[in-house]
Every structure is written in C-alpha cells, then in structure tokens.
C-alpha cells in the first residue's frame with residue numbers, strides 16, 4: 527500500500543478531499559498530516575479521520591532550517607512514498623525538497639505556468655482571462671515550476687469576483703487533486719485534464 531503524507535497550513539479542504547478518496551481499492555492510504563500551524567483546523571479533521579496529525583509551529587523556531595529539520599524528521603518517521611502539499615503556505619528550501627525528490631506534489635490555484643506565486647485569482651481577473659483553474663505538479667527547487675501532473679479549468683464569468691473565483695477554483699481542486707494522486711500512486715504517468 528502506497529503511503530501518503532499530507533502537509534497543510536489551514537482549513538485542509540484539499541487534504542479532506544484526498545482523505546475521502548483514499549479508501550477501498552485506492553492504491554494509497556494516508557499515514558501522516560502535518561502543519562506549520564498547530565491551530566490549523568485541518569489537523570482536527572485528520573485526527574477525526576484516524577490519521578496521525580502533527581502541528582509544528584514554524585514561528586517557534588529560530589530559523590527556517592530548524593523548522594524544516596523537525597518537519598523532515600516527522601515526515602521520514604512516517605516513511606512516505608508520496609508527500610502531498612495541500613494548501614501548505616510555506617516555501618520549502620531546495621535542501622528540504624531534495625530529500626523528497628520525485629515524490630512531492632503540490633496543488634496551485636492557477637493554470638501554470640501562468641501566475642506562479644500568490645494572488646492568482648486577482649491576477650487572472652486583472653488580465654481579463656476567460657479561464658482560470660488549478661494545477662497539480664511535482665515539487666522541485668523552483669517555486670510552482672515542476673512537471674505538471676494535472677490541470678482543471680473553470681470559466682471566468684461576467685461579474686466574477688476574486689472571492690467567487692477562489693471558491694470555484696477550490697471546488698475544482700477538490701476534484702483534480704484526488705484524481706491526480708490516485709493516478710500517481712498507481713504509477714500512471716498520464717497527465718490528467720479535467
């Protein structure tokens with residue numbers, strides 16, 4: 527059974543979608559949920575689902591490296607085959623990412639390579655784009671730039687606001703991430719488009 531660790535920073539709605547899907551004939555099971563914020567409500571969701579949940583407050587560490595060392599220690603202890611970043615809002619160093627090379631995934635709320643980084647919905651609206659969406663990619667040392675494993679598109683409607691678009695894209699993420707994780711865990715190399 528493929529072992530999946532999930533990193534979150536807040537509500538964990540993407541984590542919850544992944545947990546809901548990793549049942550039955552799914553080739554993977556969650557083995558750890560960790561957050562950089564001990565108050566992340568997603569940790570309680572994970573615990574309720576019977577998944578080991580760990581909160582490491584990144585603000586309590588003297589350095590980014592010290593936080594990453596503890597996070598890596600918690601991850602290695604769970605022996606994950608896959609590490610899924612799901613609403614994880616910390617930038618991870620190349621040294622950290624390198625410890626999980628090829629097995630770390632992230633979901634980003636834009637149609638990469640458009641709009642890496644933050645404020646993706648505001649940027650799509652400002653650009654007058656007709657479409658927006660989300661992307662699941664492998665995590666590499668370059669932010670939001672790894673090989674794309676899946677994408678899903680949504681229309682930007684007349685009168686769309688940043689809030690309405692964010693909600694639409696988030697629902698789209700909850701469909702895409704489980705589909706991509708299932709394929710990745712099954713060693714299916716096809717790129718998924720929804």
Ligand code: GRF
Nearest residue numbers: 537538539540541612613635
């Ligand atoms: C959302 O903005 C989502 O688009 C991005 O991370 C944020 C929080 O997601 N992937 P979650 O509800 O914590 O999964």
